[in-house]
Amino acid sequence: MDNRPTRQSVGDHLTTTQKEKTRDRILGAAEQVFASKGYHESLVDDIAEEVSLSKGGIYFHFPSKEDLFFAVLDRLADRLVVKAEEAAARETSPLARAEAALMEVLLRLGKRRRLARILMVQGYSMGNAFEAKRVEIFGRFAEVIKANLDEAVLAGEIRDVDTAIAAHVWLGAINEIVIRWLYEGTPQPASAADSLRSILVHGLIVEDSF
Amino acid sequence: MDNRPTRQSVGDHLTTTQKEKTRDRILGAAEQVFASKGYHESLVDDIAEEVSLSKGGIYFHFPSKEDLFFAVLDRLADRLVVKAEEAAARETSPLARAEAALMEVLLRLGKRRRLARILMVQGYSMGNAFEAKRVEIFGRFAEVIKANLDEAVLAGEIRDVDTAIAAHVWLGAINEIVIRWLYEGTPQPASAADSLRSILVHGLIVEDSF
């Protein structure tokens, strides 16, 4: 009956629908709850309460608790990868870009305990189901680093090492530093950053150059 | 401390009693089950079946599933630390000892998938309760490495870096390489060992020395 043109077309890709907003609110609440209690100890009820929605409401948006958890992880990883890439883009040399990406991840995780916990450890409590996801997410980070290391090799900035292994070494280092910080409280990632970078880039050997 | 030979009856702490044998059988079965299914998905029933014992029988030897899991972890870590220390002892220079300890851990984990899984990832599945244990165990490994690195610094073999961070970097690298191998199947830790060592020891920078 109403054929008047509307200023906001239905399904417009620029419009955030109400449904998407609710979905996002659920993701936010779930992130918070999962981060503080871990997967198994987080009840769907907890998340429902956090987001002021009924349990059924959550199940309208996500088919299962597991799917919800994965969606949370994806969202976090997406954001972090974007930030890492942005940080890399601000540098000029390939090695500097790789370092920047790594440091960005380290520092962001170091600033947000919740983010760190959920990406680094909470997922394991899902049992084997989580493993593929963990590999996928770390693989995405590794890819960003490896790409820059490859360029650095081509540019002659670094030695011709196995850049895939190097990328994972870097990530593993971050992972360990962050976990240690999470559970021992020290050292703060930010204050470990310089040592870390130095060790990763220059190794331990005394430079007997000149 | 007491090395005198004993002739004591059954029940003696130097004799392997029947009770201790059963306890050990339980630990072995539990290790197997936990390694393949993770903590949460492993049922006490599964372990009981594996060890051909009733559930009650297990509870006679271990007060809870959690305690049993910790005992499994401790046993594994004990063995691995001993092996790492033995490997280190066979070397002469401090840095070589640190490297040897690291490589020993990497190669042993690389040979025993089950061992790797349980030490590297399954533990997280207990939620926050496990975290202290994880830190404790990784701390023990780190300690072995750090001690040797400290000596290497004193001996002037390596730069005067933060050896605690370096030790964790090394462990984190191993952790990541092993996890990647577990879930992607490649590269085999043994074949990654050289690259890994090179990267950790010499860093990535082109040595423009002499």
Added chain:
Amino acid sequence: MDNRPTRQSVGDHLTTTQKEKTRDRILGAAEQVFASKGYHESLVDDIAEEVSLSKGGIYFHFPSKEDLFFAVLDRLADRLVVKAEEAAARETSPLARAEAALMEVLLRLGKRRRLARILMVQGYSMGNAFEAKRVEIFGRFAEVIKANLDEAVLAGEIRDVDTAIAAHVWLGAINEIVIRWLYEGTPQPASAADSLRSILVHGLIVEDSF
């Protein structure tokens, strides 16, 4: 009763309004879904999907799932009773009319598995709520048969038995034959019809007459 043609506007009780059409489409879809999955295993969502309508749309036409189910049953029973009565009307003797009604029901059920399932067994799935409905519907069929049997008694065609019981015996026989056919696939009601009629009408006893 009123056969005069009408010229009334939309909304008239003799006109099939859009609303009535939708209602009918819902009934058809519900019949199909209930017949194949039974009451409890049929979800309002299933029916909504079948009829390409939203769940809310169904609730606009029917106050509850239970009401919808009853409406489906009523529609089916109405049709079948009409057919049975028509079949009876085509016969001349009372006994022949009773037999015709019975056979009509048997054969129609035998032709439409779905119809048979829903009338013979699915209804029970509502628990006690359905029972009155089942009695009502079977009662309607029994009434048709009983009325003719009563006449047959008056006409001296059959013995002076309890016609109510006889009517239910006949229905029970049909019910059992149809259910057996539904789940064992044999014998086809049509092929059992003659045996059935013979057994019901003549009994089993050898006629040692004349």
Added chain:
Amino acid sequence: MDNRPTRQSVGDHLTTTQKEKTRDRILGAAEQVFASKGYHESLVDDIAEEVSLSKGGIYFHFPSKEDLFFAVLDRLADRLVVKAEEAAARETSPLARAEAALMEVLLRLGKRRRLARILMVQGYSMGNAFEAKRVEIFGRFAEVIKANLDEAVLAGEIRDVDTAIAAHVWLGAINEIVIRWLYEGTPQPASAADSLRSILVHGLIVEDSF
């Protein structure tokens, strides 16, 4: 250590173990609850309370609510078949045996409303899963009747009809009479027994013999 012979050997087939007793108590309680509320409306909690056992206790003995329900049905059917066979055995002619079996079932169902409800209707509320069971149980009753009718045919007592159909006709008749009684309260199966038998055995036709 104790090698003294015991008076009661373990696993003795004449001994009712404690476990079996509990299992039986559960079956009894379940029979009662299912009979009065139907399958879906009976909660495992209801049964647990009825038998003064925890929910988990029930699941120790039966893997699921559905299995428990089937076990209840089997037990009831077993008993009823035995009684029907005993009743048949007390008669001398084949037809009398078939009649006796049928009447035994009718009268027993007529005496125990709960038994009747559970065997005749409650199961349907399980949805399609129940159907095979219903067919199986009715098939067992039919078999008893058919066997005797076959003999009656051989003995020339009854006509050479399709005894499988006849057996199901008889059962269907009982089923319908019992259900009608259950929901309308009348006629009492016992008082319908004579009419029923007469109708089934002699049919409706006026015997014009003399």
Added chain:
DNA sequence: AATGAATGAGCATTCATTCAT
């Protein structure tokens, strides 16, 4: 030492129904 029956708190998921739009 070991059994195994029993406990009981715990929880994800389902689905008929509602209601603002």
Added chain:
DNA sequence: AATGAATGAATGCTCATTCAT
């Protein structure tokens, strides 16, 4: 008339743990 997001009560099943024997 119809939508579909949201509700919320309902419930079967799990499993670590206990304990009488």
